[in-house]
Amino acid sequence: MAYQHTIQHKTYTFPDLRTLLARATPFRSGDALASLAADNYEERVAAQMTLADVPLKTFLQEAIIPYEKDEITRLIIDTHDQTAFGPVSHFTVGELRDWLLSDEADTLTLQRLSPGLTPEMVAAVSKLMRNQDLISVAQKCEVVTRFRNTIGLKGHLSVRLQPNHNTDDPKGIAASIIDGLLYGSGDAVIGINPATDSPQAVVQLLHMLDGLRTQFDIPTQSCILCHVTTALEIIQRAPVDLVFQSIGGTEKTNSSFGIHLNLLREAHEAALSLQRGTIGNNVMYFETGQGSALSANAHEGVDQQTCEVRSYAVARKFSPLLVNTVVGFIGPEYLFDGKQIIRAALEDHCCGKLLGLPMGVDICYTNHAEADQDDMDNLLTLLGVAGCNFIMGVPGADDIMLNYQSTSFHDALYARKVLGLKAAPEFEAWLQRQGIINNKGQLQQVGKMHQLLSYNAG
Amino acid sequence: MNNELQHRHPIQEDPWSSLKAFTTARIALGRTGTAIPLREVLSFKLAHAHARDAVYSKLNITLLMEQLQPFHTGTLLLHSSAADRQEYLQRPDKGRRLDADSIKTLHTLPAALLQKDVAIIIADGLSATAMNVHTLPLLTQLIPMLKAAGIATGPICLTEQGRVAIGDEIGELLKTKMTLMLIGERPGLSAADSMGAYITFNPRVGNTDESRNCISNIRQEGLSYDTAAGKICYLLQEAIRLQLSGVGLKDNYHPSQISI
Numbered sequence: 032m033a034y035q036h037t038i039q040h041k042t043y044t045f046p047d048l049r050t051l052l053a054r055a056t057p058f059r060s061g062d063a064l065a066s067l068a069a070d071n072y073e074e075r076v077a078a079q080m081t082l083a084d085v086p087l088k089t090f091l092q093e094a095i096i097p098y099e100k101d102e103i104t105r106l107i108i109d110t111h112d113q114t115a116f117g118p119v120s121h122f123t124v125g126e127l128r129d130w131l132l133s134d135e136a137d138t139l140t141l142q143r144l145s146p147g148l149t150p151e152m153v154a155a156v157s158k159l160m161r162n163q164d165l166i167s168v169a170q171k172c173e174v175v176t177r178f179r180n181t182i183g184l185k186g187h188l189s190v191r192l193q194p195n196h197n198t199d200d201p202k203g204i205a206a207s208i209i210d211g212l213l214y215g216s217g218d219a220v221i222g223i224n225p226a227t228d229s230p231q232a233v234v235q236l237l238h239m240l241d242g243l244r245t246q247f248d249i250p251t252q253s254c255i256l257c258h259v260t261t262a263l264e265i266i267q268r269a270p271v272d273l274v275f276q277s278i279g280g281t282e283k284t285n286s287s288f289g290i291h292l293n294l295l296r297e298a299h300e301a302a303l304s305l306q307r308g309t310i311g312n313n314v315m316y317f318e319t320g321q322g323s324a325l326s327a328n329a330h331e332g333v334d335q336q337t338c339e340v341r342s343y344a345v346a347r348k349f350s351p352l353l354v355n356t357v358v359g360f361i362g363p364e365y366l367f368d369g370k371q372i373i374r375a376a377l378e379d380h381c382c383g384k385l386l387g388l389p390m391g392v393d394i395c396y397t398n399h400a401e402a403d404q405d406d407m408d409n410l411l412t413l414l415g416v417a418g419c420n421f422i423m424g425v426p427g428a429d430d431i432m433l434n435y436q437s438t439s440f441h442d443a444l445y446a447r448k449v450l451g452l453k454a455a456p457e458f459e460a461w462l463q464r465q466g467i468i469n470n471k472g473q474l475q476q477v478g479k480m481h482q483l484l485s486y487n488a489g
Numbered sequence: 490m491n492n493e494l495q496h497r498h499p500i501q502e503d504p505w506s507s508l509k510a511f512t513t514a515r516i517a518l519g520r521t522g523t524a525i526p527l528r529e530v531l532s533f534k535l536a537h538a539h540a541r542d543a544v545y546s547k548l549n550i551t552l553l554m555e556q557l558q559p560f561h562t563g564t565l566l567l568h569s570s571a572a573d574r575q576e577y578l579q580r581p582d583k584g585r586r587l588d589a590d591s592i593k594t595l596h597t598l599p600a601a602l603l604q605k606d607v608a609i610i611i612a613d614g615l616s617a618t619a620m621n622v623h624t625l626p627l628l629t630q631l632i633p634m635l636k637a638a639g640i641a642t643g644p645i646c647l648t649e650q651g652r653v654a655i656g657d658e659i660g661e662l663l664k665t666k667m668t669l670m671l672i673g674e675r676p677g678l679s680a681a682d683s684m685g686a687y688i689t690f691n692p693r694v695g696n697t698d699e700s701r702n703c704i705s706n707i708r709q710e711g712l713s714y715d716t717a718a719g720k721i722c723y724l725l726q727e728a729i730r731l732q733l734s735g736v737g738l739k740d741n742y743h744p745s746q747i748s749i
Contacts, residue, residue: 060579063579064579064580064581064582194514195514196512196514197513200511200512202511202512203511203512203514204512205511206508206509206511206512206514206516207512207516209505209508210503210505210514210516210517213503213505363578363579364579364580364581367578367579397675398537398540398541398543398544398615398675398676398677398678398681399544399578399615399675399676403537404533404534404537425514426512426514426515426516426518427514427515427516427518427525427529427533428515428533429514429515429533429536429678429679431512431513431514431677431678431679434675434677434678434679435677436537436678439515439525441518441520441523441524441525444523445523445524448522448523474520474523476501477504478504479504479505481504484504484505
């Protein structure tokens with residue numbers, strides 16, 4: 032079905048919903064690379080005006096990737112909750128935007144609505160929202176998850192401690208973990224990107240992390256970010272808290288990652304069967320990022336932001352503890368500069384939250400992107416205001432294994448301080464017991480004899 | 490006096506700086522309030538500045554031509570269809586294809602320069618700095634090894650705004666059995682001048698990365714010129730023997746094999 036809009040005698044026609052969504056997307060380099068972006072500013076606004084008038088019900092009738100062709104489309108359609116959709120079913124996309132910003136759309140209402148929204152509806156409405164709107168709406172959402180601690184409560188900001196090392200040396204990794212813990216990081220997860228995906232190396236690192244966690248009784252969880260098939264292979268002989276996987280928003284993208292929904296289901300069930308969580312059963316950790324579908328030549332003519340939001344349908348099927356959009360890692364051919372990275376991060380965070388996901392953001396950039404720490408400071412502050420569940424903590428913001436820049440332990444403390452945010456409650460209490468922070472949440476000077484400094488990685 | 494001292498030294502050092510022995514990660518930075526001390530902020534900025542400058546650096550064509558002359562291979566100047574760095578960064582597809590002038594140059598070469606075993610290509614990639622620094626010392630090791638191994642080389646192709654895959658088009662037009670693409674790698678904060686080497690058997694436009702072998706991190710503090718040249722020569726010989734490159738060609742090179 033074609034969509035049309037006329038501006039001063041000029042009629043813009045968009046042949047289908049997929050094209051309309053792409054043309055309505057705020058400019059980013061990846062959509063231009065895919066030849067999906069609007070030709071000029073007027074066409075983009077024309078597309079946004081057209082999109083504003085599209086009824087939400089249309090999204091249930093017109094699949095942007097055919098149902099027969101793509102298992103994610105099938106997942107979206109088959110699991111759509113008509114009852115939850117009821118209260119907004121008469122809206123257009125534009126009316127949904129106005130309603131989301133109204134006082135009527137409070138935290139509880141948005142939580143109830145979540146299963147009634149499809150990724151495409153959420154992507155569509157986000158394209159009509161300014162950065163301010165993305166922050167306002169996200170801030171109203173609250174998505175709380177639990178494993179050994181409670182993540183995502185309003186007023187809290189958790190941190191994934193990311194102690195990567197270029198040769199996976201356990202002592203090198205342990206040094207970064209101790210540094211991070213003494214700076215109050217690590218409540219979301221202590222998560223290592225391994226330099227190699229060898230099962231033996233992963234098992235060794237898992238034992239190290241688990242030993243450290245139990246020795247100091249840290250209320251957190253650990254994860255090695257290996258491929259899901261590696262995790263499945265070792266899960267019976269290693270202390271696996273969370274199962275990790277990178278996911279995308281088209282079946283073809285996921286094929287290029289070597290995964291499909293049944294494999295994720297199998298991994299989810301295996302992780303649940305270990306029953307390692309003490310206060311909750313959210314056992315999955317997913318990573319996403321705009322541009323991955325195009326990068327895998329698997330975008331099916333869909334713009335990169337809509338592809339990204341479709342990947343959240345995959346994530347929410349498995350009730351994850353953490354979903355992390357690694358926003359600036361992919362490079363300038365997808366998100367060119369600080370402005371595009373910031374916009375994309377706010378979109379991902381807001382869209383994920385609306386769909387009921389525990390969103391965190393890897394606030395990051397590579398050295399060939401037009402961005403620097405000032406852009407990351409801006410984004411960190413914006414996401415802190417938006418109520419982001421967690422961010423990364425990398426020593427000095429410099430990941431020596433992945434060769435990109437993210438946020439530091441210090442950055443996390445800055446955000447907590449200026450915005451009055453706290454770590455996950457159980458972890459906050461542990462930090463106090465360890466003398467790392469005082470009862471006002473301020474960092475304390477620890478001595479040379481602090482017990483964490485006695486840790487021996489073997 | 491105490492007050493005065495505190496005003497002058499607001500930085501709290503971390504009592505675990507001994508852990509720095511185990512990692513090059515930026516740990517035990519100390520703090521002022523919750524902020525990173527200025528000396529560390531500036532050291533980070535300097536590393537980023539080096540990386541940024543490397544991304545925008547240019548091949549020093551005059552110098553490279555001069556340096557390559559003693560090898561008597563001849564040189565060609567080529568350019569991708571990415572007009573400038575801005576376009577190069579946003580349109581990877583353009584960095585993978587030659588511009589019209591370069592295609593013409595290759596089309597009009599005398600037959601004697603075609604159908605060699607390997608085309609050596611020097612491309613800026615994401616760090617021309619790396620190429621300006623490492624091209625001469627690497628080739629000084631490599632060219633004699635190739636000669637000794639009986640691997641025939643054509644003119645060396647200096648290629649601006651090039652990505653790895655542009656080698657496929659160059660090799661196809663030069664009708665060589667293989668390409669050796671030497672290219673500046675994406676700069677990190679720890680190294681802004683790292684060179685990569687990619688070997689592709691039967692170069693054809695449209696080849697994908699699994700059809701290539703890659704040797705990474707060639708620089709003074711990384712993989713030495715000597716070892717890198719040995720590996721490259723070994724892989725080129727093996728590629729000819731097996732008539733393939735990529736996942737089917739394993740890097741079993743050992744430095745003792747250097748005696749050809």
